[in-house]
Amino acid sequence: MRRPRPRLAVGSPLQLLLLACSFALAAYAGVRLLAGDWFGVALWIVGAALLHDLVLLPLYAVLDRALVKAAGRRREWPLYVRVPAVLSLLLLLVWFPLISGRVAERYPSATGLSADGFLTRWLLLTAALFGGSALLLVLRLRRATKDRPPAAH
Amino acid sequence: MVRGPVPGVARAYGRDMARTSSSPRFPSSPRTPFSPAFWRSPLRGPWFTSVLGVVLLGGITVLFVTGLLSYAAYNPNLSPVNDKTPDKGILGFYLFSWPTDPHWLYRLNQGVHVTLGITLIPVLLAKLWSVVPKLFTLPPARSLAHALERLSLVLLVGGGLFEFVTGVLNVQLDYVFPGSFYPLHFYGAWVFFAAFVVHAVLKTPMALRNLRQLREEKSDLVSPDPVEPTVSRRGALGLVGGGSLLLFATTAGQNVDGPLRRTALLAPHGGAEPGTGPGGFQINKTAAYAGIDAAETSEEAWRLVIAGRAGTVRLSRTDLLQLPLHSAALPIACVEGWSTSDQWWRGVRLRDLAALVGYDDPPDVLVESLQRRGAFRRAALRANQVADPRSLLALFVNGEDLTPDHGHPARVIVPAAPGVLNTKWVARMTFGGDL
Structure with a gap:
């Protein structure tokens, strides 16, 4: 009996067709996207x-x-750092040009607004996030101490 | 959706809790990103990825549609001066005459586009995190279709990040990207969308199945050797949602005047208004930035030139004040995703100016500014925009003369038009003919 010859895997024809259409459109737009500084x-x-x-x-x-x-072993603690850190870094990531002062010259001359204050506001937000988180942790620890049943031997 | 404890988490909790980072099940496996056991987060799995994927499916579709609408709002087919992408070809297939009703149309469209884009950033990052092990899948391709699909993912991820990054930089006036924003963001959007559609078609059925199923499917996203969870999948989704909510809450306010603008704590047009009084509302480009010389705008020096088929008329500001004056309450809405509330403008109707040079039926108009450099120092308006009775060459705003930064001596204001088409420091208007 002959063994079937190994074939080059092609995959779903429908998927191939779809991808071909996608690449055609991407190429049409891509040529124009790369027309300048490719x-x-x-x-x-x-x-x-x-x-x-x-x-x-x-x-x-x-x-x-x-x-x-x-x-x-304090397995619930990372949460109280993670949440404010994620939120604060997210704000920094998105508004980095304003917070870092990278556009401190163009921004006020274009908009008539002050470029100062973005860093301060971000720091205050960060402080509020970490402060709020610390407060929640303290409350939680106090509740845990209160609710703990007397040690039984 | 009502659902029991996340199975992956429950399973991990059930394991030997004392086990630390070294695993007895995978004693000698080399921990490179190419081995599945390298990826140890218990959060990854089809359900988590599917939730994020479905949110992005809806969100990015809205971003694409509002983006295309914003492009149409510039009326790029009307005149070369409006068109920053003259070689768009079939990508402009859907273009139509941008309407003037409702007058808040562009304000809403662009507010949604930019605010939603910023709000989706945490979802995008979480989605990319959730599927990162797939980047290191071996073998690199199982079939031709699989190889092409992975190539398409480069356009999806690279193109998607490119769109988000250029958008976020542009609204902060940080023009470090390699070229002009309009062609980059427009053509980039089509490249991204081409890959996005194919990805959505291939993955959405599976994502919906994953969301309906109560039992965790076997998937290569699930870590074979997860560490102890410190947060549930729901908790992680909550953090992603919280990040989105925070970004939304500190951005959306830049679309309204008054105390609410102050809530946009880090957005470029949040915080304070530029100055007080009738002219104390948001400015796109100041007179100084546009290089407007006060000597050119004085009562003696400034003349408005209006050209049309009946000839050319030169009017001083005093002459303009003799014409019938009308009022309109209209916002300024910028492509950058900020806007003002309705301001009370007063001036001469554009269609009355058209009539001065021989057009009782208003034609298109080319408006030129005193501004010497910068995009859109010249802009074309379509006949329907000229004809609208609320379209004005404004001389006053909120009961006072225009301030220099808002376009003194005269500026155009058209309902529902993007901010840059509302030309400031107008010097010349050419009605009809070739724009």
């Missing part, structure tokens, strides 16, 4: 994916792991 644009697109997947994501994953490790 290297710069390609660098930004590929760089954005690489920077996110290979730098940003590992960085916050490692920080989170370190946090959990530092908390040790």
Whole structure:
């Protein structure tokens, strides 16, 4: 009996058709996207994916792991650092140009608004987030102490 | 959705709680990102990814549609001066004459586009986190279709991040991206959307199945060797939602005047108004930024030139004040996703100016500013915009003369038009003919 010849796996024809259409549209727009500084644009697109997947994501994953490790057996504690840290860093990530003062020259001259205050407001928000979180943790610990039944032997 | 404890979490809790980072089940496996056991978060799994995916499916669709509408609002087919993407070809297939009703149309559209985009950032980041092990799948491709699908994911992830990053930078006036914002964000959107549609078609059925199923499917997203959870999947989703809520709450306020604007704590047009009094509302570009010389705008020097088929008319501001004046309550709405409430403008109707140069039936108009540089120092308006009785060449706002930053001596204000088409410091208007 003859064994079936190994075939090159192609996959679903429908999927291939769909992907071909997608690439055709992407190429049509892509040619126009790359019409100017093609290297710069390609660098930004590929760089954005690489920077996110290979730098940003590992960085916050490692920080989170370190946090959990530092908390040790107090397993509910990381939450009280993680939540305010995530929220604060998210605000920093999105509004970095304003908070860092990168646009401190263009922004006031274009909008007539003051460029000062973004850093202060972000710091105050961060302080409020961590302060609120600390308060919740203290309340929780106090409740846990109160509710703990007397030690039985 | 009512659901019991997340199975993955319950399972992990049931394990030997004393076990630490070294696992007896995977004693000698080399821990590289290419081995499934490298990925140890107990949160990853089809349910978590599916929830985020379905949110993005809806959200990004709205972003794409509002983006295309914003593009149409510029009337790019009307005149080269409105068109920052002249080689768009079939990508402009859907373009239509942008209406003037309702007068808050662009304000709503662009407020949704930018505010929703910013709100979705935590969801996007969480979604990318939830599927990152797939980046390191071995073998790299099981079939031709799989190889092409993975190639398409480069456009999906890279293109998606590119759109979000360029948008976020542009609203903060940080023009570091490689080129002009309009073509980059527009063509980038089509590249991203091409990959997005195919991804949605291929994955949505599975995502919906995952959400309906109570039992966790077997999936390569689930860690074979999870660490003890410190948070439930629901808790993690709550954090993502909380991040979105915080971004929304500190951004949305830049679309209303008054105390609510103060709630947009970190948004570019949140916080204080620029100055007080009738002209104390948000400014896109100040007179100084646009290079407007006060000598050119004085009563003696400034003349408005109106050209049309009946010839050319030159009017001083005093001449304009002799014409019938009308009022309209209209907002300023910027492509950057901020807007003002309705301001009370007073000036000469554009259609009355058209009539001065021989057009009883208003035609298109090319408006030119004193501004020397910058995009949109010249802008074209379509006949329907000129004809609207609320479309004015405004001389006053909120009962006082326009301030220099709001376009003194005269500016255009048109209902539902993007801010940059409301030309400030108007010097010349050419009705009809080639724009």
